[in-house]
Amino acid sequence: MSKIWLAFIEQREGKIKKASLEALTLAKNLATQAGGTVHAALIGDSVQGLSSEIAGYGAEKIFLAESPDLALYSGDAYSKALAQAAKDSGAEVVIASHTAMGKDLLPRVASLLEAGMVSDATQVELQGEDLIATKPVYAGKAYKTLKVSGQPFCLTLRPNTLPPQESAGEGTIVTVEAPAKPFLDWVKEILAASTDKTPLQEAAIVVSGGRGLKDPENWKLVEGLAEAFGPGVAAVGASRAVVDAGWRPHSEQVGQTGKVVSPTLYIALGISGAIQHLAGMSTSKYIVAINKDPDAPIFKVANYGIVGDVLEVVPSLIEAIKAAREA
Amino acid sequence: MIPAILSRPFSEKTGLIPGTKKGADMEILVLVKHVPASDAAIKVAGDGRTIETAGLSFVLNPYDEYAVEEALKTKEAKGGSVTVLTVGGPETVKTLRHCLALGADKAIRIGVEGGELDGLATSNILADKIKELNPELVFCGKQAIDNDDSQIGPRIAARLGWACLSDASTFVLGDAAWSGERDIEGGKESVEGSLPAVITCDKGLNEPRYANMKGIMMAKKKPLEEVEASPMASKVEMVKLAPPPPRPEPTILGEGPDAIPALIEKLKNEVKVL
Structure with missing residues (x-):
């Protein structure tokens, strides 16, 4: 259908977000199927050095908007730069990852x-001339x-939907005019972006706790189980009940x-x-669910369940996982 | 029309546009949506395109509760008035009345012909109305929990040439500028911007109030305007609505710590995380 597919490459502090390579891979797959070309758009300060990495995922051209003013995200400025890149590249579809x-x-x-848009797609395919996208609604x-129908068209892809796939592209740099200050809105600083903590939505393993922990003191069991899988592998989540309880x-x-x-x-x-929790x-x-109530609805969605008090099961589970990893 | 405030230069010293609004009344708009409650079970109707609404309880979109609260707090601090606005059928009046009972001064329902609109058509209708009402601040939820699109707020801001803070978890209003924070992967970012602005609200921004009996009584007398609009054609067309793919049959491995070896075996050989 479309001749030019443009993927937005998200970088923070000069590091490419893996999720945007997934968006680039989707663009590349669809472009290949449709007999089109995939380009990338990159916005930031002194980020041109990332171009070879981007080319490695199939981008033929990289539309680059660079300026010291773009070092941190500005929704206002970045949107103008990306819209300009879309126009300059002649893109009919713009794809990004559904990140913050x-x-x-x-x-x-x-x-x-003036484009139509699908947000948070989990499946995207071409059927003849039509682009068909599926997305979860009502939280899944x-x-x-x-x-x-109609072009141009925008789409965000849910992170972790497909693995990034390397593929050689030319990666020719095309400069896009960077929007000038004053901006309408801008990020002043990034707060508490702790690098040792794995973001919930990016983690391969999520360990979540609920009211069955009985006391906030016992939260160390949730954290302990997450840590047992090794550094940076698992993230910690919580049920609404324990969030509302503070x-x-x-x-x-x-x-x-x-x-x-x-x-x-996912370990509950x-x-x-x-x-509302299952939806998430x-x-x-x-x-995997561990709960002392054998009739708890969590067991209906779990592949594997253990009926038991988490305060009794989790300490031994932590030891068993550590032992299995050391073996 | 874009208000003149934006054409004024930024102050080099403060980084803000010199304000004129201190103590002045502020027009605040809240965009709301009438959606199935988050604890509702959703069943796809026989047509394969809509949900079964019989017996389903509809409420103010949970994220819009934070938007209404923030608007009311802002009004209490600065003076002014709060108008709630929705696009939808006559059934949405219930949610608008609820917002009036919480303390909003006025409500507007925009009715549209035909089926559900896409993000472009909806945001254009809302943006047209916002231009007409000319508020300085627009609050809305970060997303509606039916379609989970999170398009409307940032779309409207871009269409109007306004500032936007999406997914606000904190918000501070200055005289002619604002600052706030939003969650990002693994942290937060602190954002600043000018007025007018669209602020989309996340859980945690504030503690939404409850409607009291006095509010509910007063809401019946507050103005609720119902108008019709002709939307542009949607560019995104519904093909089908389907239940989620089924989960595999659950297996209970056993009771208590005795079941741990069986779980470790699964994690090692099937899930392959050990």
Whole structure:
């Protein structure tokens, strides 16, 4: 259908986000199928050095907007730069990852381009001339399939939907005019971006705790189990009940009014599995539940369950995982 | 029309546009949506395109609760008035009345012909109305928990040429500028911007109030305007709505710590994380 597919490459502090290589891979796959070309857009300060990495995923041209003013994200400035890149490249489809940046940026670009948009797609395919995208709605309680008509078109892809695939591209740099200050909005600084903590939505393993932990003191069991899988592998999540009780910050909540996660392995500790919680994790590849109530709804979505008190089971489980990793 | 405030130069010293609004009344708009409650089970209807609404309880979108609260707090601090606005059918009046009971001064329902609109058509209708009402601040939820698109706020900001803070977990309003924080992967970013602005609200921004009996009584007398609009054609067309793919049959490995070896075996040989 489309001749030019443009993928937005998200970088923070000069490091490319893996999720945007997934977006680039999707663009490359669709472009190949449609007999088109894939380009990338890169925005930041002194980020041209990333171009060879981007070319390694199939980008023929890299539309680059560089300026010291763009070192940190500005939704206003980045959207204008990306819309300009879309126009300069003649792109008919613009794809980004559905990250914190992507979901702020792409709707703005879609408006600037008067474009239709699908947010948070988990499956995208070409059927003849039509682009067909599927996305979870009601936090995954249903899936909506959409057909896109008219171009240009914008799409965000849920992170962890497909693995980035290397493929040689030319990576020719094309300069895009960088928007000039004053901007309407801008990031002043990045706070508490702790590098030792794995972000919930990017983690391969998520260990979540609920009311079955009985006391915030016992949260160390949730953290201990996450750490048992090795440094940087597992992230910690929480049920709404313990967030509302003030045990844990909202940033850790998994569920319909929290984060939606889709890791390889989700371990639910003392979580009964309210509908709104299931909505946030039921697309995980494997789900393990430990709960003392054998009738808890969490067991209906779990691949494997252990009926028991988390306070009794988890300490031994931590030891067993450590032993298995050392073996 | 873009208000003149934006054409003024930034102050080099403060990084902000010199303000004129101190103590002045502020027009605040809140965009809301009437959605199935988050604890509702969702069933796809026989047409394969819509959900079964019989017996389903609809509420103010949970993220919009934070938007309404932030608007009311802002009004209490600065003076002014709060208008709530929705696009939807007559059934959405219930949610608008609820917002009036919480303390909003006025509500507007924009009715549209035909089926569900896409993000572009919806945001354009809202942006047109916002231009007409000319508020300085627009609050809305970070996403509606039905479609989970999170498009409307940033789309409207871009269309109007306004500033935007999406997924706000904190928000501080100055005289002619604002600052706030939003969650990003593994941290937060602190954001600043000018007015007018669209702020999309995350859980944790504030503690939404409850409607009291007095509020509910007063809401019945507050103005609720119902208008019609003709949307542009949607560019995204619904093909089908389907239940999620089924999960595999669950296996209970056993009771208590005795079941751990069986779990370790699965994690090693099937899940392959050990």
